[in-house]
Amino acid sequence: xxxxxxxxxxxxxxxxxxxxxxxxxxxxxxxxxxxxxxxxxxxxxxxxxxxxxxxxxxxxxxxxxxxxxxxxxxxxxxxxxxxxxxxxxxxxxxxxxxxxxxxxxxxxxxxxxxxxxxxxxxxxxxxxxxxxxxxxxxxxxxxxxxxxxxxxxxxxxxxxxxxxxxxxxxxxxxxxxxxxxxxxxxxxxxxxxxxxxxxxxxxxxxxxxxxxxxxxxxxxxxxxxxxxxxxxxxxxxxxxxxxxxxxxxxxxxxxxxxxxxxxxxxxxxxxxxxxxxxxxxxxxxxxxxxxxxxxxxxxxxxxxxxxxxxxxxxxxxxxxxxxxxxxxxxxxxxxxxxxxxxxxxxxxxxxxxxxxxxxxxxxxxxxxxxxxxxxxxxxxxxxxxxxxxxxxxxxxxxxxxxxxxxxxxxxxxxxxxxxxxxxxxxxxxxxxxxxxxxxxxxxxxxxxxxxxxxxxxxxxxxxxxxxxxxxxxxxxxxxxxxxxxxxxxxxxxxxxxxxxxxxxxxxxxxxxxxxxxxxxxxxxxxxxxxxxxxxxxxxxxxxxxxxxxxxxxxxxxxxxxxxxxxxxxxxxxxxxxxxxxxxxxxxxxxxxxxxxxxxxxxxxxxxxxxxxxxxxxxxxxxxxxxxxxxxxxxxxxxxxxxxxxxxxxxxxxxxxxxxxxxxxxxxxxxxxxxxxxxxxxxxxxxxxxxxxxxxxxxxxxxxxxxxxxxxxxxxxxxxxxxxxxxxxxxxxxxxxxxxxxxxxxxxxxxxxxxxxxxxxxxxxxxxxxxxxxxxxxxxxxxxxxxxxxxxxxxxxxxxxxxxxxxxxxxxxxxxxxxxxxxxxxxxxxxxxxxxxxxxxxxxxxxxxxxxxxxxxxxxxxxxxxxxxxxxxxxxxxxxxxxxxxxxxxxxxxxxxxxxxxxxxxxxxxxxxxxxxxxxxxxxxxxxxxxxxxxxxxxxxxxxxxxxxxxxxxxxxxxxxxxxxxxxxxxxxxxxxxxxxxxxxxxxxxxxxx
Numbered sequence: 005x006x007x008x009x010x011x012x013x014x015x016x017x018x019x020x021x022x023x024x025x026x027x028x029x030x031x032x033x034x035x036x037x038x039x040x041x042x043x044x045x046x047x048x049x050x051x052x053x054x055x056x057x058x059x060x061x062x063x064x065x066x067x068x069x070x071x072x073x074x075x076x077x078x079x080x081x082x083x084x085x086x087x088x089x090x091x092x093x094x095x096x097x098x099x100x101x102x103x104x105x106x107x108x109x110x111x112x113x114x115x116x117x118x119x120x121x122x123x124x125x126x127x128x129x130x131x132x133x134x135x136x137x138x139x140x141x142x143x144x145x146x147x148x149x150x151x152x153x154x155x156x157x158x159x160x161x162x163x164x165x166x167x168x169x170x171x172x173x174x175x176x177x178x179x180x181x182x183x184x185x186x187x188x189x190x191x192x193x194x195x196x197x198x199x200x201x202x203x204x205x206x207x208x209x210x211x212x213x214x215x216x217x218x219x220x221x222x223x224x225x226x227x228x229x230x231x232x233x234x235x236x237x238x239x240x241x242x243x244x245x246x247x248x249x250x251x252x253x254x255x256x257x258x259x260x261x262x263x264x265x266x267x268x269x270x271x272x273x274x275x276x277x278x279x280x281x282x283x284x285x286x287x288x289x290x291x292x293x294x295x296x297x298x299x300x301x302x303x304x305x306x307x308x309x310x311x312x313x314x315x316x317x318x319x320x321x322x323x324x325x326x327x328x329x330x331x332x333x334x335x336x337x338x339x340x341x342x343x344x345x346x347x348x349x350x351x352x353x354x355x356x357x358x359x360x361x362x363x364x365x366x367x368x369x370x371x372x373x374x375x376x377x378x379x380x381x382x383x384x385x386x387x388x389x390x391x392x393x394x395x396x397x398x399x400x401x402x403x404x405x406x407x408x409x410x411x412x413x414x415x416x417x418x419x420x421x422x423x424x425x426x427x428x429x430x431x432x433x434x435x436x437x438x439x440x441x442x443x444x445x446x447x448x449x450x451x452x453x454x455x456x457x458x459x460x461x462x463x464x465x466x467x468x469x470x471x472x473x474x475x476x477x478x479x480x481x482x483x484x485x486x487x488x489x490x491x492x493x494x495x496x497x498x499x500x501x502x503x504x505x506x507x508x509x510x511x512x513x514x515x516x517x518x519x520x521x522x523x524x525x526x527x528x529x530x531x532x533x534x535x536x537x538x539x540x541x542x543x544x545x546x547x548x549x550x551x552x553x554x555x556x557x558x559x560x561x562x563x564x565x566x567x568x569x570x571x572x573x574x575x576x577x578x579x580x581x582x583x584x585x586x587x588x589x590x591x592x593x594x595x596x597x598x599x600x601x602x603x604x605x606x607x608x609x610x611x612x613x614x615x616x617x618x619x620x621x622x623x624x625x626x627x628x629x630x631x632x633x634x635x636x637x638x639x640x641x642x643x644x645x646x647x648x649x650x651x652x653x654x655x656x657x658x659x660x661x662x663x664x665x666x667x668x669x670x671x672x673x674x675x676x677x678x679x680x681x682x683x684x685x686x687x688x689x690x691x692x693x694x695x696x697x698x699x700x701x702x703x704x705x706x707x708x709x710x711x712x713x714x715x716x717x718x719x720x721x722x723x724x725x726x727x728x729x730x731x732x733x734x735x736x737x738x739x740x741x742x743x744x745x746x747x748x749x750x751x752x753x754x755x756x757x758x759x760x761x762x763x764x765x766x767x768x769x770x771x772x773x774x775x776x777x778x779x780x781x782x783x784x785x786x787x788x789x790x791x792x793x794x795x796x797x798x799x800x801x802x803x804x805x806x807x808x809x810x811x812x813x814x815x816x817x818x819x820x821x822x823x824x825x826x827x828x829x830x831x832x833x834x835x836x837x838x839x840x841x842x843x844x845x846x847x848x849x850x851x852x853x854x855x856x857x858x859x860x861x862x863x864x865x866x867x868x869x870x871x872x873x874x875x876x877x878x879x880x881x882x883x884x885x886x887x888x889x890x891x892x893x894x895x896x897x898x899x900x901x902x903x904x905x906x907x908x909x910x911x912x913x914x915x916x917x918x919x920x921x922x923x924x925x926x927x928x929x930x931x932x933x934x935x936x937x938x939x940x941x942x943x944x945x946x947x948x949x950x951x952x953x954x955x956x957x958x959x960x961x962x963x964x965x966x967x968x969x970x971x972x973x974x975x976x977x978x979x980x981x982x983x984x985x986x987x988x989x990x991x992x993x994x995x996x997x
Contacts, residue, residue, distance in 0.1 A: 018165050019214040022157040024083040024150050027064045030073040030099070031088035035117075036066050062150060070094040077103070084153060086113045087133075089121045097125065100132050111153050115139055119179045135221070137182045144186035151189055155218035162218070163238050167374050169217045169365045171315065172231055174244040174262070175278075176223040176254075180298060184278075187304050188219055188243070188311075195317035199367055215368050217315070225250035225258040229265065232273075237377055239273050240315045240362050243307065246279035246295075260285055263293055272358040274314035278303065316363035324349050336369070340398040348387045355379070355390065372401045423464055427511050430471030433528030433595030435791060439465055442792045445762050455755060460787045463524075463600035466515060468508070468566070470530065470593035475505050476570060486574040487589060496695075499571035504563060516550075516559045521600055522610050522683060523548045525565040528595035529573065531582075542581055542888065543594070544572035544696045547601055547642075549610070552688025564692050566596050572696075580892035583863075601683065602776035602788035603642070606711040609703070611682035612776040612788070613713050614741070615643035616752075619795050620760045620770040622656060631973065632770075633658045634760055636753070640708055640717060640739055641680030643774060643790070644700055648878035651677045653741055657753040657760075660745035669725050676738035680708060705737045716743040716750070716779055750779060755787055763792050770795040814978050816964070817898060817927060817938045822975030824925035824968035828895050829981075831964040833861060833957060834943065835894070836870035837884070839902065841954050847873075847880040853952045855890030860950075861957075866895040868964060868977070872902045875926075895924060896966050896977070900938070901931035925966050927975055942979065 029036070065082070067073035070093050076082070087100050096114075104112055114133040116122055122136065130136060137149050155170075162168045173188060175181040196216040217240055222228045225248065232239065242262070250256035259277045266273060277288070277295045284295060296306040312318035322331040322342050331342035339360075343351070354360055361377035364370075375397055384390040424443055426432065432440060443462050446452075452460070477483055480502035489495050504512075527543035546565040552558050572578070573594045582589050603612040615638070622635040639645040639652035646652045653676075655663055665675040679702040684691065691699050708714050709731065719742050720728050722735040729742035743749040756773075763771035774791040835857055837850060854869070861867055869875070873883025875897055883899070891897075929937050943958070950957040962980035969975065 019162050019168065020154065020158050021161065022154055024062050024154055026080070026082045026084075027062050027150070028067060028073060028076055028082040028085045029064055029088070029115075030067045030070070030085065030091060030096075031115075032090040032092055033068045035088050035090055036068060068092070070099045073099075077107075082110070084111045084113060084150070086115050086149075088115050089117070097129050097132070101129075104132050111135070113137065113149055113153075115149075116178070122178065136178045138178050140183070144190070145182050148182075148186040148189050152185060152219065152221050155220060159218050159220065159235070162215075163235060166215060167238065167365075167370045168215050169238050169240045169362070169373075170235060171217055171219050171240050171311075172222055172228065172242045172244070173219055174222045174228050174242065174248060174259075176245065176248040180245070181221060184243075184303075184307070185219070185221060187307065191308055191311050191317075192217055192219060195311065196366070199317070215370070217366065224248060225256070225261065228258075228262060232265075232269075232271070236269070236271060236273070240365065241274040241276070241310070243310070244275060244277055246277050246281055257285065260288055263288070263291065272356055274310070274357070274362075276307070276310045276314075278307075316359070316366040320359070320363050322346050322350055322354070324353060336364070336367075336372075336398055336401060339363075340395060343391065343394050343398070346391070348391070351387050351391050351394070355381075355387075360394070369401070372397065423462065425466045426469060427466060428469040428472045428508065430469035430474070431530055431593065431595060432467050433470060433530060433593075433597075434532040434793070435526060435528035436465070436467040436595055436597050437528075438792045439597070439599075439790075440467075441766070442789050445759070445766060445792070446789060448762070451758060451762065454758070455751070455787075457784055458751070458755070458787055459784045460755065460789070462789050463602050465600070466598040467528065468596040468598070470595045472505070472508055472596075473570060473573075473594045476502065476567075479503075479505060489574075490576060492575045495574050496568065496571045499567050500564065502567065504566065509559075509563065512562055513555075513559055515598065516555050516562065519600075520550065522603070522685075523550050523562070524597075524599045524601045525562065525569065526597040526599060527569050527572065528597045530591070530593045530595075542572075542578045544569045546692060546696065546699050547683045549683060549685040549688055549691065551685050554688075557688065557690070561690050561692060562598070564690075568692065568695070569596060570594055576889045577887055580889045583892070599790075602778070602786070602790065603683070604778055604780075605685070606682075606713070608685045608687070609682040609707070609711070610685055611641040611680065611713075613779040614638055614640050614717055615646065615774070615776045617643065617646050617772065617774050618657070618756045618760065619772045620764055621795055629656045629659055629662070634756075636660075636756055638717075638741055638752075639677050639680065640705070640713065641682050641703075642700060643776065644681045645677060647774075649874055649876060650879045650882065651675060653677070653739055655741075655745065657756050660753050663740070666740070669721055669727065672727065672738050672740075673721060673736055676740075677705075679704060682707075705739075709737065713779075717741045750777065750785055752777070759789065759792075767792075767794055814980065815939065816942060816977045816979045817929070818974075818976040819927045819929050819933075819937060820972075820974050821928040821930075822925065822968050822973050824896075824966075824975065826968060828925050828966040828968075829963055831866050831868055831895055831966070832960045832962075833865050833867035834870065834946075834960070834964075835861075835867050835955060835957050836943070837872065837954055838956055839872070839900075842872055842902070843954070844881065846954065847884050850954045851884050851886045851890060853955045854884070854886055857950065857952070857955060857957055858890055858893050861893055863893055866893055867957075868896045868898070868966075869894040870898040870900065872900050875899055896927070896964075897924060898927040898929065898938075898977075900929050900934050902934070925968050925975060927977070939979075 062083070065076060067076050070091055073085075077085075085103060087096050089096055091099060100112060100114070103110070111134045112132065114130075114136045116136070116138050117140075119138060122130070122138075135149060135152065137145050139145050159168075159170060163170075171188070171192070173181065173185060175184065193213075193216060196213060220231060222231060228242075228244075244259045244262060246257060246259035247255050248258045250258045250261065259279070263275060263277075266275065275293055277293060278298050279295065280298050288295060294306075294310065296303055300306070313321070320333040320339050320342075322333065322339075324347070331346065333339035333342045358377060361373045364373035364376060376394070379390070379393070384393065424440055431437075439462055446460055446462065477486070480499075482498065482502060485498050486495060525546045525548060527545065529543060532543065546568065548558075548561050548565060550558055550561075552561075573592060574589070578592075579589060582592065601610065603610045617637045618634060620632070620634045622629060622631050622633060634657050635654060636657055637646045637652045637654050639650075644650075653663065654665060655661075666672040681700045682703055683699075684701050705714060705718065709718070714737065715731055717739055718731060718737050719740040720731060720733045720735040721738055722728055722733050727738070727740075728735075729740070729746065731737070741752075744752050756775075759773060760771060763773065772791075772793055772795040773789060776788045776790055778786040778788075780786070835854065842850075850871075869891060871884055875884055875886060875891075877883045877885055879885070946958040946960065948956045949959045965978040965981050967976050967978070
């Protein structure tokens with residue numbers, strides 16, 4: 005008996021690996037003419053394969069003599085050789101013996117026009133052939149013969165790989181099996197195709213056809229018993245003749261003996277007997293075995309009904325032992341409902357017949373079918389327990405299916421309980437691909453069991469394919485304005501006035517009619533979050549309350565959000581980013597993600613307990629942290645706080661109690677998050693009126709404290725300057741996550757660590773994830789994985805020793821907190837903010853000045869940018885709030901700490917992911933090193949070629965040389981080239997930091 009250890013990592017491509025592609029037909033010219041001209045052999049084979057939805061059709065070569073056949077065989081490989089009875093230059097039997105002797109493993113088929121042609125061939129000679137078929141003018145016999153050979157070759161491996169099912173067809177008469185076998189294949193494949201049409205996605209459709217039940221043609225009793233003993237639990241049913249060879253008796257009542265054998269081994273395999281006998285044995289008449297006459301005009305119909313009713317191709321008919329139908333189920337969900345209402349007699353009946361397992365197997369649900377099939381009576385105290393277990397198995401399958409499968413939306417399938425639904429064709433886009441992968445990642449049994457008390461999931465997703473973007477662009481003639489206009493507002497206005505196709509709007513209506521929770525409408529472009537070009541955060545995202553009483557208003561808000569994201573594809577920021585990459589803007593296509601917004605409703609606000617970003621590589625390890633131990637950024641409320649580079653808590657998952665930015669009471673107050681982002685439900689009013697910038701609002705910590713969301717993540721600094729991990733005291737509230745990282749209220753670091761390991765193993769590189777967490781009182785806590793993407797780091801193995809450079813006059817700047825890798829050269833300009841003129845309240849004006857200077861320098865004058873605080877932050881009090889368009893010609897940046905701006909670097913933001921992507925060197929110099937690590941006097945000695953209110957520009961005679969060790973985070977900027985050489989930063993091949 006076959007081992008029941010099934011490979012759970014198989015894919016549909018692993019099935020049916022033996023395929024027949026090349027066939028040699030050896031026949032007389034006349035027979036070839038009859039087959040081709042009268043029988044339309046080639047045309048009918050092709051039509052038959054297309055009709056059966058098979059992905060390939062074999063090629064037939066014709067040799068009109070034994071000599072020509074031998075030449076063919078010597079020149080090329082053939083999978084099968086088919087020989088007909090009339091060959092002009094030799095005896096076909098002798099020729100067949102010769103071929104079989106030379107190629108004993110090559111399938112050899114004898115094709116006769118009539119049964120009479122076989123009478124003169126001895127049984128011994130018939131054994132030369134692997135199969136013998138009779139062609140009566142119907143080309144169906146060709147695909148049936150080919151599939152029969154393939155099925156016998158593939159069954160052992162496919163059962164072992166995927167536990168596929170089979171049907172045994174026992175018949176020794178070539179005339180009968182040549183006419184019946186094509187009918188059986190047609191029924192199997194057409195019924196599989198019907199189920200395939202109801203499948204949820206393309207991969208399932210292919211899986212269904214590759215994993216269709218096999219048909220094994222058997223011609224004697226001994227071989228039948230051999231197959232039953234080996235594949236007993238994989239046999240859907242048996243179609244058997246009543247008389248066929250048993251040992252030396254060629255006309256034995258083997259069918260009756262087979263029925264008795266099945267009873268003996270207590271097998272529930274359905275069986276139907278076909279016969280020409282007039283006198284049916286009494287024992288069979290009194291049994292429940294169905295018997296049909298071979299000469300009956302309804303034979304094919306009887307076989308068709310047997311396959312639908314007994315083999316599981318039709319609806320599942322829940323019935324009693326007396327065959328009275330009780331309920332009918334079309335799918336697994338319906339079956340689960342019907343079993344809940346079924347009586348015990350019905351459960352007993354179907355359990356004894358293995359009906360549920362067979363029915364599931366025909367639908368490609370092999371794991372679930374195997375779970376049902378292996379159940380035995382003594383596994384349960386009674387049938388009530390068995391019934392409960394059936395329900396448990398089916399509900400688990402539905403849950404896993406909803407979480408794991410990407411379901412294609414259609415009129416037939418509009419069940420919004422699925423976790424991932426795809427609308428339209430084309431690519432899912434980078435972000436959606438990552439989320440689809442995350443779905444698969446989190447379903448691992450060991451991971452689920454470890455955190456069984458926490459609901460770890462990816463929020464529900466509806467992904468709109470990129471083809472809808474193409475249709476929108478073409479239908480509304482938007483390409484010219486999108487590619488050539490440089491004004492974001494003009495682009496947005498044009499896109500908002502354009503219309504989505506009616507078919508998509510109809511689907512969006514269905515979505516609004518079925519979904520009432522708040523939504524995050526996110527971009528998912530082809531290049532976004534991809535493994536090699538992870539463009540991050542450059543396109544729009546919108547949060548929708550989805551709470552208006554008017555469904556029309558909700559629909560309009562959703563449509564507007566989609567069009568705004570489409571428009572953002574062509575805003576100046578992404579254009580600047582793509583111009584600096586090796587991609588063309590025309591190559592970019594936009595998918596859309598409609599995602600359940602993770603959070604909780606508090607009166608008119610919606611937000612999670614906290615959000616975060618985790619990276620498996622830490623660019624700024626302190627104390628005894630290591631770079632490869634990763635880093636976590638966490639903040640109260642929605643994650644905009646982190647991705648925009650605002651104040652958040654940064655800590656190592658391995659050493660969560662080391663909080664480098666909280667080195668004193670004063671630093672704790674200064675660096676703690678003091679506001680959070682939430683979605684104002686606003687009674688369903690349109691939150692898109694002012695675009696992305698005001699889609700979300702900021703709120704004071706006191707609001708979250710009233711909502712009881714601070715107790716687990718905040719501490720209090722009391723009037724006596726003591727930090728207390730409680731809100732019972734009055735004083736300044738600071739976000740420390742004390743209850744999480746000190747007192748283990750929630751296993752955050754453990755979950756992050758495990759997901760990072762799973763992600764790194766699967767993606768083959770360091771990863772970054774975004775998450776949101778809901779801490780609940782009366783139900784399980786939730787961990788929502790919002791994104792997983794590659795985190796590209798440096799690949800240099802040669803360490804850069806700063807000590808070799810920093811004491812030399814050639815050194816301008818050095819740091820051990822640097823992002824980048826390799827060498828950057830050809831920089832002849834420095835743009836810097838004059839420390840004496842810097843004013844913290846003027847950072848917005850400074851950003852504008854830098855943008856003007858950036859445009860004047862242009863692409864031919866790459867520069868080094870120097871200034872205080874965080875670059876690219878959206879909080880103007882933390883640094884310079886520049887966007888990509890304003891600094892897109894900078895090749896390196898220095899962030900300097902000064903008295904008011906010495907906050908911890910925010911490397912959880914999208915800004916820094918894009919620094920990685922464009923190979924921009926980023927140096928951080930903390931306040932205490934700012935005078936020591938930079939040669940300010942050299943900088944001042946260089947005359948400026950331009951000065952604004954706050955910014956100076958100098959031009960250098962010799963190019964700066966920037967060298968960065970991305971593995972250790974060391975970097976140095978040299979005033980000019982020296983004799984030593986180092987690996988250059990290759991802008992084509994370098995992977996970034």
